[in-house]
Amino acid sequence: KYTRRFRYLLVDEFQDTNMAQLDVLKLMAGESRNVCAEGDDDQCIYSWRGAEVRNILHFDHFFPGGKEVRLEQNYRSVQMVLDAANAVIAKNPERKAKQMWTDRKGGPKVKVVACPNDEEEARFVAHEIQ
Incomplete structure (x- = not known):
């Protein structure tokens, strides 16, 4: 039906x-x-x-015979963020290769921050926003 x-x-x-x-x-x-x-x-x-x-x-x-279209252009993030994301996801061997890109160049360097728990993470984010 x-x-x-x-x-x-x-x-x-x-x-x-x-x-x-x-x-x-x-x-x-x-x-x-x-x-x-x-x-x-x-x-x-x-x-x-x-x-x-x-x-x-x-x-x-x-679903054989289908067509795959890769949407690699990102409209929200700056290239610095996408470069970091591309570097992380490229380490996964069980994925289809893609390279995200944007016309939005630059941006601040990406920070790696380790927080001991979720409350400290929330404090860190609030402080960064402030």
Whole structure:
């Protein structure tokens, strides 16, 4: 019924789907496989609730013939922040390669701060803002 009703499916934040959600999506897509999914394997933060980053990493296996479009330009951050992020995420061998960039050059150097607990971290952030 739903396969006939919904000819095209759009999934937002696909990196946060779990196996049950993937199974439902495959059933709903049926033979047409008309699925458009948005997501970023570097932003999978819900593994604690069952999210499987492998769902997005293997999207082409689940929905063969699809086209992958990488959105690497960032409009919010300055290049200094993106350079730091690129350096961190590049260390993950189980990800698809990408290089984030922006037209917003410069920015202050990124600081690495270790706080002993969440209260000290909050104090540090409040002090920086002040």
